[in-house]
Amino acid sequence: MSAIHLQNLVKKFGDFTALKTMDLAISDGEFMALLGPSGCGKSTTMNMIAGMEEPTDGKILFGERDMAGVPMGRRGVGFVFQNYAIFTHMTVRQNLAYGPKMRGAAKAEIDRRVGAIAEMLQLTPLLDRKADRLSVNILQRVAIGRSAIMEPAIFLLDEPLSNVDAAFRAVMRTELKQLQRQFRQTMVYVTHDQLEAMTMADRIAVMDHGVLQQVGTPLEVYNDPANVFVARFIGAPGMNLLKGRPAESDRGLVVDLGPLGITPPLPSELAAALRGARGEVLYGFRPEQASLVRNGQGLAMPVTFVERIGARTIVHLGLGEAAVKTVFDNDVGLAIGDTAIVAPTTSSVRVFDAATGLATKAG
Amino acid sequence: MSAVTVMTSKDEMKAVGAKPVSRDEGARLGFRLTLPAQILVLFISAFPLLMQLYISVTDWSPLSGTGWWNAWSMWNSFANYTDLAADARFWSALKRTAIVMIVCVPAEFLLGLALATLFADDFPGKRIFYSILLMPMMVVPAVAGYMFFMLFQSGGPVNDILSALTGSPVTIAWLSDPTLALIAVMVADIWQWTPLMFLILLAGLVGVPEDQIKAATLLGANPWQRFVTIVLPKMKTIIIIALAIRVIENFKIFDTLYIMTGGGPGVATETISVYIYKLTTQDLIWGYVAAIALAILVVLSIVAVFAMKRMARAREVPT
Numbered sequence: 001m002s003a004i005h006l007q008n009l010v011k012k013f014g015d016f017t018a019l020k021t022m023d024l025a026i027s028d029g030e031f032m033a034l035l036g037p038s039g040c041g042k043s044t045t046m047n048m049i050a051g052m053e054e055p056t057d058g059k060i061l062f063g064e065r066d067m068a069g070v071p072m073g074r075r076g077v078g079f080v081f082q083n084y085a086i087f088t089h090m091t092v093r094q095n096l097a098y099g100p101k102m103r104g105a106a107k108a109e110i111d112r113r114v115g116a117i118a119e120m121l122q123l124t125p126l127l128d129r130k131a132d133r134l135s136v137n138i139l140q141r142v143a144i145g146r147s148a149i150m151e152p153a154i155f156l157l158d159e160p161l162s163n164v165d166a167a168f169r170a171v172m173r174t175e176l177k178q179l180q181r182q183f184r185q186t187m188v189y190v191t192h193d194q195l196e197a198m199t200m201a202d203r204i205a206v207m208d209h210g211v212l213q214q215v216g217t218p219l220e221v222y223n224d225p226a227n228v229f230v231a232r233f234i235g236a237p238g239m240n241l242l243k244g245r246p247a248e249s250d251r252g253l254v255v256d257l258g259p260l261g262i263t264p265p266l267p268s269e270l271a272a273a274l275r276g277a278r279g280e281v282l283y284g285f286r287p288e289q290a291s292l293v294r295n296g297q298g299l300a301m302p303v304t305f306v307e308r309i310g311a312r313t314i315v316h317l318g319l320g321e322a323a324v325k326t327v328f329d330n331d332v333g334l335a336i337g338d339t340a341i342v343a344p345t346t347s348s349v350r351v352f353d354a355a356t357g358l359a360t361k362a363g
Numbered sequence: 364m365s366a367v368t369v370m371t372s373k374d375e376m377k378a379v380g381a382k383p384v385s386r387d388e389g390a391r392l393g394f395r396l397t398l399p400a401q402i403l404v405l406f407i408s409a410f411p412l413l414m415q416l417y418i419s420v421t422d423w424s425p426l427s428g429t430g431w432w433n434a435w436s437m438w439n440s441f442a443n444y445t446d447l448a449a450d451a452r453f454w455s456a457l458k459r460t461a462i463v464m465i466v467c468v469p470a471e472f473l474l475g476l477a478l479a480t481l482f483a484d485d486f487p488g489k490r491i492f493y494s495i496l497l498m499p500m501m502v503v504p505a506v507a508g509y510m511f512f513m514l515f516q517s518g519g520p521v522n523d524i525l526s527a528l529t530g531s532p533v534t535i536a537w538l539s540d541p542t543l544a545l546i547a548v549m550v551a552d553i554w555q556w557t558p559l560m561f562l563i564l565l566a567g568l569v570g571v572p573e574d575q576i577k578a579a580t581l582l583g584a585n586p587w588q589r590f591v592t593i594v595l596p597k598m599k600t601i602i603i604i605a606l607a608i609r610v611i612e613n614f615k616i617f618d619t620l621y622i623m624t625g626g627g628p629g630v631a632t633e634t635i636s637v638y639i640y641k642l643t644t645q646d647l648i649w650g651y652v653a654a655i656a657l658a659i660l661v662v663l664s665i666v667a668v669f670a671m672k673r674m675a676r677a678r679e680v681p682t
Contacts, residue, residue: 072581074583079578085574089596102584102588
């Protein structure tokens with residue numbers, strides 16, 4: 001086990017900067033998800049931790065040890081590839097035994113370790129199967145077992161669930177999380193799927209365009225996104241953001257949304273932080289945290305689309321810049337063309353600076 | 364009670380007057396449709412084979428004064444085959460062919476594999492070297508033969524280079540010495556056919572999944588271990604194909620060799636093909652030639668069947 005420290009990490013490919021500068025401390029035994037859209041630098045970061053790529057600048061420390069110049073075979077890193085990269089020409093047993101065998105371990109020792117790891121991963125009955133005809137959850141276990149047998153200090157997982165169909169993904173998520181509890185290893189998990197990150201990770205590092213946007217527990221990044229990008233990226237659908245200006249009203253500080261009218265009063269802490277500011281802001285609230293209210297108490301918007309997804313119904317309101325989505329119970333009585341008056345739960349409202357995109361910290 | 368009529372597809376066809384097509388009938392129709400092609404294939408492959416078999420048990424020659432179809436009158440009760448078993452020149456030609464194959468095919472394979480490994484990574488000037496490397500394969504074998512004939516003359520470039528290297532004049536009569544002539548012939552074959560090996564093996568090499576190589580590296584395998592445990596097993600099928608192609612082709616080695624040495628000096632470089640060529644054009648004993656050709660066909664078929672079996676087995680384990 002080992003903590004990982006990334007210090008001023010930079011990676012450039014020619015003129016292209018994949019990673020601008022990254023500082024991240026992953027503690028011992030933590031499950032950290034690197035989350036972001038394609039091209040955000042998450043895989044590059046992972047590859048540098050694994051030693052597949054050399055950083056252009058900055059340091060990677062495992063515990064106290066600087067990893068500069070340490071080749072990937074000697075870092076003590078377990079890596080689970082997107083497609084698992086199982087050696088298909090070998091049996092499950094040969095796959096598991098590969099690492100110790102390459103390091104010249106004795107036969108008896110290899111057998112003992114393979115036996116132990118197979119037992120732990122419930123692979124014992126499959127040991128002599130060829131690895132090319134295994135279902136994907138078995139492949140995942142073999143991939144993890146093959147790395148785990150080397151007792152790596154750190155486990156890196158590169159989108160291991162992206163090739164799996166949606167129904168099975170839930171099963172695999174649970175299994176993976178359980179395995180992590182079993183091994184108690186530091187795990188870094190790269191994904192573009194915020195649901196995976198939310199459900200499995202202890203903490204999430206949200207990245208975009210080679211810049212680390214926010215690090216926090218799943219609830220922290222969901223409840224208190226540091227900026228507009230995180231607000232939009234986390235949550236399905238993401239946070240609603242409406243442009244406006246703070247304005248005083250008889251009920252307290254509100255946001256004047258122009259043609260949409262004025263919002264309900266802001267929560268007092270936000271109001272305190274915003275008072276005096278007159279620049280453009282983005283008024284944000286979660287689709288799940290809005291309710292239908294009577295006239296005059298919320299934002300009146302036309303219903304443009306009703307998406308029924310089973311347990312919930314997503315109602316699209318307004319158009320263009322002034323569009324929001326709200327999530328209601330499945331029996332909500334709204335149809336296209338209706339006017340809905342919605343009000344966000346006061347405590348869930350967040351405000352962002354329109355110019356910088358940064359969240360206004362509640363004073 | 365109302366009767367419910369269930370119409371099967373057969374009934375429907377009857378209703379519209381179409382005859383249902385049974386499985387047997389379908390097969391018969393297929394046979395009729397492919398018949399012209401079948402006859403053509405039969406004529407191309409089976410007919411010459413049967414003709415050869417027929418002639419091989421007779422003393423027929425083009426000088427017999429009668430058509431080959433009348434060869435039955437020259438039936439020699441398998442004398443050609445018993446002669447073949449006792450023909451020392453045939454056996455030595457076969458042995459020589461085998462020696463050439465045992466030297467050339469592995470040499471071509473190892474050189475091709477080394478070059479493919481080299482070319483799997485990028486290096487400056489790769490494209491130019493790639494084109495140069497493929498050139499020998501495109502040279503007409505007869506031209507290649509003449510080229511090497513010139514190179515190995517006693518006053519030729521090979522001796523010139525050796526002279527320059529050793530500092531004293533070298534005048535080896537390459538093509539007049541039995542052993543050296545065989546070596547020269549093998550050098551020419553390796554030169555000409557290593558590129559093919561290289562090309563096939565390179566295709567196999569770039570097909571090895573990168574992730575699995577990376578995974579092996581992360582598990583601590585050094586480059587040699589990676590090559591032996593991942594790369595080679597993944598290339599197994601393509602290696603078998605490449606070797607089978609070259610073994611079969613090399614067994615038939617003729618044109619380059621014949622132009623370089625004509626099978627000489629004496630019979631020092633006489634391979635099976637050269638021997639057959641001489642028997643056909645000089646001795647004109649076609650019945651005997653047919654017997655030899657059939658014997659070789661049997662040998663090559665065994666090699667081909669073996670290779671195909673291995674390939675089928677390899678395919679059961681898709682990479």
